[in-house]
Amino acid sequence: MARTPGKQFYEEQLDYLAARDIDGLVDNHYAEGGSIIAFDFVITGRAALKQHFQQYLEMLGYIKLKSTDKFRETEDSIFFEATVETKLGVVQVYDAFVLKDGKATHHFTGLK
Numbered sequence: 001m002a003r004t005p006g007k008q009f010y011e012e013q014l015d016y017l018a019a020r021d022i023d024g025l026v027d028n029h030y031a032e033g034g035s036i037i038a039f040d041f042v043i044t045g046r047a048a049l050k051q052h053f054q055q056y057l058e059m060l061g062y063i064k065l066k067s068t069d070k071f072r073e074t075e076d077s078i079f080f081e082a083t084v085e086t087k088l089g090v091v092q093v094y095d096a097f098v099l100k101d102g103k104a105t106h107h108f109t110g111l112k
C-alpha cells in the first residue's frame with residue numbers, strides 16, 4: 001500500500017493497539033468529542049474511549065494483523081476490512097473513520 005495520510009492513520013492505529021498504548025491511541029487519533037459507534041454501544045469522549053479500549057484489549061488479549069482485505073480512503077475518511085488474530089481466535093474487523101484534522105470524530109466498528 002502506498003503511504004497516504006489515511007494509510008498512515010491505519011498503520012498507527014494498529015501499532016497503538018498492538019503496543020497496548022491506549023493513551024497514545026486516544027490522544028493522537030480521536031478528537032476531543034470523538035465517538036465509537038457499534039451496533040451494541042456508542043461511546044463518546046476521550047475518558048470513556050480510554051476506558052473502552054482498556055476493557056477491549058483485556059478481552060482480546062492481543063491483536064495481530066493477519067491481512068488488510070479491503071481499504072478505501074477519501075480526503076476525510078478511511079474504511080477497511082481486516083483479518084486479525086486475538087487470544088479469542090481469528091476474526092474479521094470492519095471499521096470506518098470520519099476524520100477531521102487527522103483525528104477521528106466518528107469511528108464505526110464491527111467484527112465477525
